[in-house]
Amino acid sequence: MPSATAPILITGAAQRVGLHCARRLLEDGHPVIATFRTERPGVQALRDLGAIVLFADFSNETGISAFIDQLKQHTDRLRAIVHNASAWLTETPGHEAAAFNAMFAVHMLAPYLINLQCAELLQRSTPADIVHISDDVTRKGSSRHIAYCATKAGLESLTLSFAAKYAPHIKVNAIAPALLLFNPEDDAAYRAKALAKSALGIEPGSEVIYQSLRYLLDNPYVTGTTLTVNGGRHVK
Ligand SMILES: NC(=O)C1=CN([C@@H]2O[C@H](COP(=O)(O)OP(=O)(O)OC[C@H]3O[C@@H](n4cnc5c(N)ncnc54)[C@H](OP(=O)(O)O)[C@@H]3O)[C@@H](O)[C@H]2O)C=CC1
């Protein structure tokens, strides 16, 4: 049975994968602290389910530090931290640096500062985990999402470094999905092309990430690992 005292922090939980995992963690008996940036129906749904829901804008150090201060006013311990918040931005002409900085902040600076400044909260829980949500695209790069891919690759580097730094008390791992959920604006041609990239050829949905998260939380002998959840893109 999960600890009834130490909550699990999951970032970017207003919608889609983060919201699903927050709901599933609550169903499994974990107290949850969820972050949101934009008020969406899912935010109120999590409040109604008993989660502590905190505003967090990880766009810069000021916002990240403000969140950390707010978090520590709500709990003195954590069972796990799940870094799910993410921006999937392309290289828009004239806005490349802004996009890079935005994704560097949310994919690397926020996990880096939160992991450093909140480790004391994880030290008060046994077991204790950090999980980074990365992307299978780091395996080979992306010509259309260069900065996104680079910052997710940086997140996977943080996995290795923090796994070494925090062993043996805190396990640190990553999950690297490929296509999970289409976005509403994805047209039929894009969807067909994306599905054809994997051997299994499906849009699996968010549950495959919760299954992966559950494995990492429950397994006492896995750290410094990135779980590939990509439908077999690498064998296609
Ligand atoms: N969906 C997929 O097919 C795939 C997803 N992934 C990864 O899985 C994870 C979940 O994906 P998905 O659910 O689609 O993610 P979303 O694109 O829905 O983003 C999740 C949340 O991150 C929040 N966010 C973005 N930027 C910031 C910021 N600067 N500060 C605070 N919060 C921010 C968004 O907040 P707001 O509500 O304000 O926009 C959003 O609700 C991500 O890490 C993603 O990179 C990897 C491969 C495939």
Ligand SMILES: Nc1nc2c(c(=O)[nH]1)N=C([C@H](O)[C@@H](O)CO)CN2
């Ligand atoms: N933050 C996000 N990251 C990613 C998303 C998304 O919607 N939000 N979507 C993808 C795609 O599904 C891609 O995996 C399909 O080729 C990647 N990352």
